[in-house]
Amino acid sequence: MDGCTLYSIGELARRTGLTVKTIRFYSDRGIVTPADRTPAGYRRYGPDAVARLALVRTLRELGLSLDVIRRVTNQELTLAQVAAEHAAALNVQISTLRLRQAVLTAAARRDPTFEEMERMQQLATLSEAERRRLIGEFLDVVSDGHHAVSGRAAVRRSMTPELPDSPTQEQVEAWVELAELALDPGFRDAMRSLVDDHLADRSDGDSTPPRPDVVAVAREYVEAAVRSGINPDSPQADPVIATLTAECALAVGRPDDAQLHGWLLHRLAAANNPRKDRYFDLLAVINGWPAPEPLAPLIDWSVQALSARAAR
Structure with a gap:
């Protein structure tokens, strides 16, 4: 072999860390072939067999079949082709x-x-x-x-x-x-009612302005009071509720009276639905959106404040 170093199967096993049985198996499958044989028929492998077996071990650890490995080592397939196909298959397995x-x-x-x-x-x-x-x-x-x-x-x-x-x-x-x-x-059913409350009667007639999103209005005028720790039953909450009801009355073109207060209280109470909030929390996770701002504290405060004033 022109002076090239040849290894017995035992020497090859010591150099690669594979067993003699495994190397013989790979040799029989055509994955690594002997460069020569002794007069007694013993296999002898060239230096390239060491690198070839290292590649085989790596590809086996990555889960490739012996048939695919043989095609790679025989240059029937490129490593890039095999890697792309195997990565795609692994993506399916990972997803499952x-x-x-x-x-x-x-x-x-x-x-x-x-x-x-x-x-x-x-x-x-x-x-x-x-x-x-x-x-x-x-x-x-x-x-x-x-x-x-x-x-x-x-x-x-x-x-x-x-x-x-x-x-x-x-x-x-x-x-x-x-x-x-x-x-x-x-x-x-609960969500249908909430959507109907949000959209229904957006205009009671051609000349009637659309009703406001009461949760958005409450958030605008109540958030500061909640952050400040103002008790919704206290006199300090009165100007906050007065501003809230006045803005809603202006938006719907109705008097700021007990009837409007009752409508606002109903809409806020209906919007305070923990399962609805959970749906939108889950929706944000699935869609990769920012977590929605928790509105329950604002709605609770508004409902309590409106209820306290209705009872006076």
Whole structure:
């Protein structure tokens, strides 16, 4: 062999850390071939066999099959081609494992029944088309099917989850919980009422201004009072509530009277829905949006202050 160093299979095993049996197996499969044989028929390998076997070990540790490895070592495939294909396959496996992990993690927290566990698994493994159909049906109920009504399209967009192609475990868990909410008839009805309250009677007539988003108005005028620790039953809260009701009265073109106060109290109380807040918290996780500002303290303060003044 022109003076090249040749190694016996035992020497090759010592240099590579592989067993003689493993090297013989790779040799029989054509992955590493002997450069020569002794007169007695013993295999002898050239120096390139050391590097070749190191590559084989690396590729095996990455999970490639022996057939693919043989094609790489025989230069039928490039490492780049194999790496790209294998990475794509691993992405699918990782996604599947992430889904399983999310379901099991959620199940460990909930201690579900078998039926609940089965439903969680089904929701986690829905295709993108199936997810869209589920949410579409939910939003049809929430919007009462009136897609053309002004403002409803924006509401649908603001309530639509978009699970990424490679979601995190947290996003998968959030999707499963949100989907369970979306399938709950009671939650659907409650959300439909909230959306109707938000959009209904936006104009009581051609000349009547649209009603305000009372939660947004309350946040604007009440937030400072809540941060300052003003008791909603105290006299210090009176000017805050007076400003709030005056702004709402101006926006709807009605007197700032007991009837308007009752309407405002009803709208705020209806908007204070923990399950609704949970839906939007989960939506933010799924869509990668900033966590929504917690509005319950502001609404609670406003409702308590309005109720205290109505009782006087």
